[in-house]
Amino acid sequence: MRRSLGLLSIVLCLAPLAGCGGDGGSSSENELTIYSGRNEKLVGRLIDSFGRKSGVKVKVRYGESAELAATIAEEGDNSPADVFFSQDAGALGAVEDSLAPLPATLTNAVPERFRDPRGRWSGTSARARVVAFSTERVQERELPDSIFGFTEPRWKGKVGFAPPNASFQAFVSGMRLDVGDARTKQWLAAIKRNKPKLYDNNIQTVEAIARGEVDVGFVNHYYLYELRAERPDLPVRNHWLRPGDPGSLVNVAGTGILSSTEHKPQAERFVRFLQGREAQTYFAQKTFEYPLTAGVQPIRGLPPLRRVVGPGFALGKLGGELRGTLRMLEEAGFST
Template sequence: MADDNRRPLASLADRRSFLGTVGAAGTFALAGCAGFGGGDEDPFDDYGPQGAALEPSAVSWDDLGDLEGELTVYSGRTRDQIDPLFDTIEQRYDDFTIDSDFDDNSTQLNKINEETADTRPDLFYTQSSGALASLKQDDLVRTLPEDVIDAVDDNYSDPDGEWTGASGRVRAIQYNTNLWEGGADALPNNIFEYAEDERFQGIISTRPNSGTFRSFIVAMIEMEGEQATREWVRGMVDDQNAELYSSGSQQAEEVNAGNQTVGLGNQYYAGRILENDPDAPIDVAFTENDPGCLFNVSGVGILADADKPNLAAEFTRHVLAAEGQEFFVETNGEYPVLDGVDYVGDLPTLSEINPPEFDLNALANVEQAVDLLREEGMTV
């Protein structure tokens, strides 16, 4: 087992304050950029950038077009994960507002499928790429502008250009450094051992209601088969008596407080705690080349019948521009999806973590995971 793959998450305390930086930048004027006009119309028909085109090297908000009007966004991400970015963008543009609706991915997908073209949102902001792949499968999203498609690596987006990742995360093993003896080296590098090893009985937790956990289950089905996945879930519930949380932040806080020893979750929850307290007794390790270290993205798709597709496209450029990407890295502890934005701090790289190669469009069958988890009793 390579040491790099078990590398603990280092302190993130030296990160710059994103909101302070962007708040100051919000006073800068945008020169030479066309606005989106008032009223309910989306006046542009070229679907192209109204300022600079998005680039892999990352452009600044100063170079993009003004945002003007009201954009309807359904979000599968929780408010604490994405509202600070929404608020900062709204504060920058006096005539721009986001009409946001927050709920879990499954609920949002059901609403979008049940609603008509008159009531659907302009843009869906998801917690997991599986939800975007599901919308693509149902022909409910439209092809993104070429500059957006070209700026984001195919590993982080739909190869057909119908949705794009906005930030990345990796499934990880969170652990309390005071309670778990031996540190990362004593943790298995195979996700299946966490459902079988007696050392984890009564001290392990997970969050089955999250979109990324359900995507992890879909990936396990795709990679290992349904029966092996059922046995893993059954082992976690029946043999390990895993604690089930409905909040990723709460789960990580419980591990940090010593109320849980080990937690299966996204790496950024531990990252947030360490950013605020570098000496906190929480760290992460990773399994190797299996669903337990699945790389997934939170991302966006523009609805096929959006009232304001061009406004939605320019908003997407803002999310993917330098300031948007820095928010995910510095405030959320996530990975950027543009080459031009670097990690801040000492997060392990994806090559060090060694996640499996996986087509994120294969995560579309979220209901398969929901049904399996319900049948095996892993619900909250």
């Protein structure tokens, strides 16, 4: 599944609103409009389930998270959206001023590092950056414990990644926030000299490892599990970099309620639903992400989330870095 993020400054023509929900939600007072940066194929069933069980008439506008964030900013107080369900914490951070503070019961339901420090948005699920590697050509003990180690000559021509993918762009933004622009530019230049193979998305990257095109790839952790669901014998594993390394970024999908909403009770109910057992179990077992609320465990084989630690900046800051990151990638020769 593709999870991509566009340029914040560009507002594209978005899909018409799609409705779902039970007949009991026909009143305008019992409806909810969601702007979802998460793909309909990924979360459509969950949103449908909320509509059926709550009786709330739900309308959904799907699009890229960054594009929807730009739309919310442009619409201002006239936005028809009640809830922003974002694939990326950076997109939530980009519209924080348009979001209302959430009740403490909702923000406190997830770990502190996966919510806005001022309580305007809260994570729903998490994913970690990893280095996927070939079990046929690489021993894990040979792999560096830092993303900076892959600039060494021995990895020349053996690394793959997807510059157009939002998760890679967020990783580069995170590196900029963590170690600064100068060192990030140095890393990009050194990786470029190592002649990496470039792909359109993370799935292609993991498939290339399995085919033997590259030995390692920079991806999100769940793509391995997506492919293993179809190919249990896939000769690829995930390598987890050391805690705090830029290559260990843990990002979240999350929700915020617009301050302009006239349907606050329904909006809070939806956020609470995404934090509940049904949705959290879905994220764990169907999308292979990390659930964020207590009582639901990730799939077998994933390290505990408390041990998966990225750089220490607030995730909402990622949104403000996207333009600069895209410019930096282009200057380094990585087309986005």
